[in-house]
Amino acid sequence: MISYNEAIDLIAANAVRAAARTVSLSDALGQILAEDVVASLNLPPFRNSAMDGFAIKRTEVAAGQASEIGATVAAGDVTPTDQAPVVRIMTGALVSSAYDAVIPIEQAEVSGQSVVFAHIPAAGANIREAGEDVAQGEAVLNAGESVTPEKLALLAALGVREVSVITLPDVHVFSTGNELSDGGNLSEAMIHNSNGPYLLAAARRAGLVAHDGGIIRDEAQNLVAAIQAIKTPSIIITTGAVSKGEKDFVPEALKALGAEIVFHRINLRPGKPILFARLPQGHFYFGLPGNPVAAAVGWRFFVQALVRQLSGLGRERPxxxxxxxxxxxxxxxxxxxxxxxxxxxxxxxxxxxxxxxxxxxxxxxxxxxxxxxxxxxxxxxxxxxxxxxxxxxxxxxxxxx
Structure with a gap:
């Protein structure tokens, strides 16, 4: 029996970072970045107004004196050729270099085509400079980060349409036990299957593709056949039949499959019987205990440890x-x-x-x-x-x- 830390070290030693693939930004949510993302443009991409108001040339206007209003510049407009000392401007509209401050509309008294300002602000007031948020060439996200809605918004604003992400293996979940009901009313000595739904939901919440392998009845050949049917390298998880009881057939099935058992039994509560193995087909295998909290601990601290290693994240910090x-x-x-x-x-x-x-x-x-x-x-x-x-x-x- 090994320690918890030894088990985590063995998982790390048996996993290398997975290969990368390119996905569209719309499919990137929850995925792990395989490469740093470097900004290809400034954000904002051009100098623009932070609010509705008036762009001014500070040397050509004075507090308390009327100034003529030139053109109106809306968001999306090209800078007008009008070189008036004051132009009406909208939030997000381009501010040409000729104008060095924006005065909010609430701080102006407008009469027809003239305007009076109570005071003149400092240079740069209410102007968003190009690159003020992100500078072109800046690394904005790092390899190993998960794409959240917030990060996706940043990528979209930078014009990113595709990203390179880690290709994590699919997860296949099997629940073992003659006592498990596959739905409907319970007969005597039967229980509803909670481990399968939990593990599938947890895997999907982690951004993994998860497949429900259903219930494996208590015979080793049933598990052997189910695993042999999985054709691409995957993370296979079973719950139950992994301890030392008469019906605990997982070790027998793994032997028939030619598996290398990396560890079996940890000095841990809950989850002492947890088993981790490698299969010749390239599968990672976790045999988790049947008690539901032990299965949950197995997912949270052992399967997720493998996923972190495959993602290039390393060991989790508590x-x-x-x-x-x-x-x-x-x-x-x-x-x-x-x-x-x-x-x-x-x-x-x-x-x-x-x-x-x-x-x-x-x-x-x-x-x-x-x-x-x-x-x-x-x-x-x-x-x-x-x-x-x-x-x-x-x-x-x-x-x-």
């Missing part, structure tokens, strides 16, 4: 949270505890939830993530700092509700 109440940790296992988080003026605070058993889903649904406690037995005091991991970055939106 957040730091302070405990709201004392926590007594026994045993010698590395432990993930379900937790709720709250953002406070003093930083992130963590509350360890009731219902830490790995079969209990209600506390998983109520929380925002996990705190991680190393192997040594210890009493953690209220206010003590611990490592924290959110389920996902979007979990921050719910913190404090």
């Amino acid at each position: 957040l730091v949270a302070k405990l709201k109440a004392p926590v007594v940790k026994g045993n010698g296992l590395y432990q993930f505890l379900k937790a709720g988080f709250e953002l406070t003026p003093d930083g992130l605070r963590a509350e360890v939830l009731d219902g830490q058993e790995s079969f209990k889903l209600k506390s998983l649904a109520q929380g925002h993530g996990y705190i991680a406690l190393p192997e040594a037995a210890k009493t953690y005091e209220a206010g003590e700092a611990v490592e924290a991991f959110l389920y996902d970055a979007t979990s921050l939106f719910e913190v404090g509700e």
Whole structure:
């Protein structure tokens, strides 16, 4: 049995950054950039007005004196040839170099074709200079960053139409067990399948293409046949049948497939029986425990560790949270505890939830993530700092509700 950190190191050692592909910007959301993005133009691309008002030549107008209004310049207009000391201008309209300030319309008294200003602002007032936001040639996004809606907006403004992204393998999810219902009413001794829907949703939330392999009944040949049907290198995840029970057939199936088992069993709670393997067909394989919280921990800390390595991101850095109440940790296992988080003026605070058993889903649904406690037995005091991991970055939106 190996340590948690040894398991993460072994995953890293068995993964290299995946190949890149080019996608249109409309298909880039959630994808990982394979290359830096360098601005090919200035942003703004030209000098323009920050508001509706009047562009002025400061040396040709004076406070309290009427000035004649020349042309009107709207957004999208080419600079007029009119060289009047004052032109009416709209937000976003091009400001020629002849004009060195813009006065808001609210600070002007207009009478017919003349205008009086109460005061004359400093040079450059209310003008957005070309490249003030982004300079041409500037690296605006780095390889390894995920394309969010906010980053997509920046790329669109820069005229980017295609980006190079990491080609991550598809994910195939199988749930094992004769006790699992495939829908409808439950018969005696049956349960609904929660691991499959969870893993599919988590993979898709991470921007991966995920396939539902359904339920594998408790025979090794069923799993062998299902994996042999996957023709392109993938991340294969199964839940259940990975421990040491009579019906735990995953090791037998992997042997039949010629798999190299990288590790099996970790000094961890929940998730001790987790298995990681490489298959000759190029597949990565994770055998996760059947208890739902152990499966969730397997996804969050092991499958995602592989995805990060394939994306070129390296090892995840934890957040730091302070405990709201004392926590007594026994045993010698590395432990993930379900937790709720709250953002406070003093930083992130963590509350360890009731219902830490790995079969209990209600506390998983109520929380925002996990705190991680190393192997040594210890009493953690209220206010003590611990490592924290959110389920996902979007979990921050719910913190404090």
